[in-house]
Amino acid sequence: MALQRKLGRPTDQRKAILKSLVTSLLQNGKIQTTEARAKEVKNIAEKLISIAVSEVDNFTSKQVKVSKAKLDSDGRKITKTVTSKNGRKYEVVDREIKTDMVTVDSPSRLNARRKAINWVYRVKDENGKPINVVDKLFDEIAPKYKGKNGGYTRIYKLGPRRGDAAEVVILELV
Template structure:
């Protein structure tokens, strides 16, 4: 847990940091106070460096998947069956396919679980669910593959009107 208290109870402090870390990962930048930006930066640096380290630590595996057959209009194809009693009924026609899936190795899975502590699942403008952990591994980590730290920058904006708090923009480099 970070050092700064921000004048809040620990559960509120954790919620603020979690929300802002998630916002930074999804949007690429967040506007906040300088003190919060420093804390968020420290957290995100650790998450990204962990993702960069574990980026290629997975295997692929073929699995069999049973899925409903779909007709041209996008509806499920039905077929008629006969029960032992002679009654006829319809069931969804299914097809079995093989599919290649990615399986994380133990250390990569542990890194993902550690990241889940610092992010919330989010939604985009269309309402689709975005998993920030997947975004870190799929989008952010490959950008910084050859870099050792320094993934974020803090740009100071000046005092906030109202309470005079020093404001900053935190963004990925």
């Protein structure tokens, strides 16, 4: 028995379609697609969200020393001139050491993140800055569904599409 619907596509194309739809669903919270695709995306998204919900509080925080470059008022790095052992002069970025609190994932949460990364593409916003959809899944979406067991998505039927009469639906996070 097949694990997923074939969707009339070769395996690589089918996986690419499903990955892009799952990414859009987690990024935007709602997508419009055909019914067969929506049912497949629903299965994948529900599994990813349930994995994230089970690992929602499974991390620790610790202090880490971080070396950062000093910046001037314009946001440029401050450099200083240094002389080497053989007498040559070169520029070195002036650095400062700070302590920051960082979250450290437990091994099971790290494994869950890696499973989610397999089904999500890297995306950028309209300004070209990268958006980490997996972070959004674990930090925003999963805590929202913490006390819930399944049923994270819903499907609304819109009717047949003009042209090929495929059933169009809206898949959204509840």
